[in-house]
Amino acid sequence: MATIAEQLSSYAASLRFEDFPPEVVRQAKRMIIDTLGCALGGYSSEPARIARDVATSVTSRYPATIIGSGQTTSPDMATFANGVMIRYLDFNDGYTSKESGHPSDSIAATLTCSEVAGASGQGLITATVLAYEAFCRICDVVDVKSQGFDHVTIGCIASILGAARSFGLSQEQTLQALNLGMAGNVALYQTRIGDVSMWKGCAYANASRNAVFAVMLAQRGLTGPSPIFEGDGGFFKAVSRQPFEIEALGGGDEPFKIMECSIKRFPLGQYSQTVVQAALEVRQQLPDPQDIAQVNIRTLERAVQIMAGDSEKWRPANRETADHSMPYTAAVALMHGSVSQEHFGGQFLGDPELLDLVSRVNVEVSEEANQRAPEAMLCDLEVVTGAGQRYSSQVAYHKGHYKNPLSDAEVGEKFRALASEHMTARRIDALLDQLWHLDEQPHLSQLIRLLRI
Numbered sequence: 065m066a067t068i069a070e071q072l073s074s075y076a077a078s079l080r081f082e083d084f085p086p087e088v089v090r091q092a093k094r095m096i097i098d099t100l101g102c103a104l105g106g107y108s109s110e111p112a113r114i115a116r117d118v119a120t121s122v123t124s125r126y127p128a129t130i131i132g133s134g135q136t137t138s139p140d141m142a143t144f145a146n147g148v149m150i151r152y153l154d155f156n157d158g159y160t161s162k163e164s165g166h167p168s169d170s171i172a173a174t175l176t177c178s179e180v181a182g183a184s185g186q187g188l189i190t191a192t193v194l195a196y197e198a199f200c201r202i203c204d205v206v207d208v209k210s211q212g213f214d215h216v217t218i219g220c221i222a223s224i225l226g227a228a229r230s231f232g233l234s235q236e237q238t239l240q241a242l243n244l245g246m247a248g249n250v251a252l253y254q255t256r257i258g259d260v261s262m263w264k265g266c267a268y269a270n271a272s273r274n275a276v277f278a279v280m281l282a283q284r285g286l287t288g289p290s291p292i293f294e295g296d297g298g299f300f301k302a303v304s305r306q307p308f309e310i311e312a313l314g315g316g317d318e319p320f321k322i323m324e325c326s327i328k329r330f331p332l333g334q335y336s337q338t339v340v341q342a343a344l345e346v347r348q349q350l351p352d353p354q355d356i357a358q359v360n361i362r363t364l365e366r367a368v369q370i371m372a373g374d375s376e377k378w379r380p381a382n383r384e385t386a387d388h389s390m391p392y393t394a395a396v397a398l399m400h401g402s403v404s405q406e407h408f409g410g411q412f413l414g415d416p417e418l419l420d421l422v423s424r425v426n427v428e429v430s431e432e433a434n435q436r437a438p439e440a441m442l443c444d445l446e447v448v449t450g451a452g453q454r455y456s457s458q459v460a461y462h463k464g465h466y467k468n469p470l471s472d473a474e475v476g477e478k479f480r481a482l483a484s485e486h487m488t489a490r491r492i493d494a495l496l497d498q499l500w501h502l503d504e505q506p507h508l509s510q511l512i513r514l515l516r517i
Contacts, residue, residue, distance in 0.1 A: 067294055069239055069291065071310060071313075072198060072225060072238075072242065073228075073239040073242060076198075076229050076233075076238050077228075077238055079315070081187070081190045081503075084193060088320045088323065089503055092193050093500060093503070094327070094475050095171070095192070095322065095327075097479050097496070097500070098156065098157060098168070098327050099157070100171075100175075101479035101482040102149075103146060104485075104487070104517075105405070105483070106148070106150065106152030107131070107149055108485070108486075109149070109153075112148050112152055115145040115149075118141070118145075119145040124138035126138070127180075128177075129179060129512050130146060131145075131146045132486065132516065134515075139176055139280065140274075140280070143172045143173050143176045143177075143272045143275075144266075145269075146175065146176060146269075147173075148266050148269045150168065150171065150172055150269070153405060153482075154332055154333060154387045157325050158325065159196075160441065161203040162203060162206060162438070163203035163206060163207050163218060164438070165199065165215035165218065165268075166268065166334075167196040167322075167325060168325075169216075170199065170226050173230075174188060174192045174195055174230055177231055178230045179509075181231050181232065184507060185501075185506075189502060191229040192322075193314070194225050194229050195222040195226030196320070196325060198313075200321035201313060201321060202222075202310065203218060206218075206306075212253050212254075213250060214252060214253045214255050214267055216249075216251045216268040217250055217251050220245055220274055221242065221246060225238065227272075227279040228282070237283055240287050240288050241275075241278045241281075241283075242292060243287065243289055244278035244282055247292060251270075255267045259381060260385040260388055264384045264388070325466060327478075328464055329464045330404075331403070331408075332388070333371055333387060334441075335364075336393050338443040338459040338460065338462045339367075339394050339459075342444070342457040343359075344397050346446075347397065347398050349457075350447065355450050356448075357448050358426065359395070359445070359446070360447075360448070361426065361427045363430055363443040364434050364441065364442065365429045365433075367433075368428070368429050371388055371389060371390035377389040378391055378422055378423060379422070383409075383413075386413060390427055391422050395418055396412065399417075399421055430442065436460065440460040441460070443460075444457075444458045479496060495515065498510060
């Protein structure tokens, strides 16, 4: 019987663009557009600046381009720099199941490796759908957070497969890339709890950097430890603590998992998307948004653990903690009527009136929400006024959820808003035209040029 790594590597080497129905190609383009918009939006951040500074200290015989700056470096370091930009705003898409995370982070690897390999737009789409498929299918069968590991441990697997497909590796080379990359990338969940640091936005980027490095080694003949999942010191024993099977992968009669990924409407953790939407709906009902005595939130246990599971979430000291704080983002929505990038700056983090409202937010676990998870992220939000009046809203599928999706036009509008700080409307139009017709592009050189600020 084939090992998990053999199953994944065989699938990766055999997958073809022709295997995708039109709706999957369209969805892949939507996700790539959304992800690159997030990268442009995160370009000016301090972590992105640091990542570019380190990346450009390296030169390579196989140069890869850094989004925005247009500078070149090695493929693995370009993947890291691009991945940090993609993730910084916490605005790129997500997937929720037994494990949750952001498969779009792997686009840092598939885009970079597709460029270096001289791949076509169809090649980039194929590698990207593959990365999503691997990430989501593994998230369906294993929960690594409960064992103290970060979801980017799974993300490394997805990026290995996407990068290997971009470079055209054989099944055996892809197998060795999995062995090499998984052995060296086991990430700790401490990244996302307590006082969250800048590393939160860098962790998947680093997993993808490790993935690309492993792929480059395997391409040249280096072998890795096996069986990497089933062995006495492998993934099952060390990380998941139990064996699992991947019963199906997309294609034929099986749907592709990229169709079950959701685009974010707000730049914050995915488990708070429904919370913020519910808060905004309640705010429209309030006679006076200043007259809030108490806010009661009921949602699924996983969301409470991640977004309201420690004291730092009620008084976040930095952006990374704030955008992963359910009480903070709910209070911002109720007080200001929106949640955008600016609301995570120092003037808001230190605002005594806002922090007072945050202190009046109560968060509880809802058994109904637990039962409906992971298909829905149900949130019941209630506001009690000083006079005792009660206003409430229930949201199960936020705008952007795959069951309540953004339109293509709305995806484009989000991209325009994120790119407008750095690009003219004319440049954005040209870039979007390239992306919506990505499957028609014989190579990626023009797209890469248009991504330069």
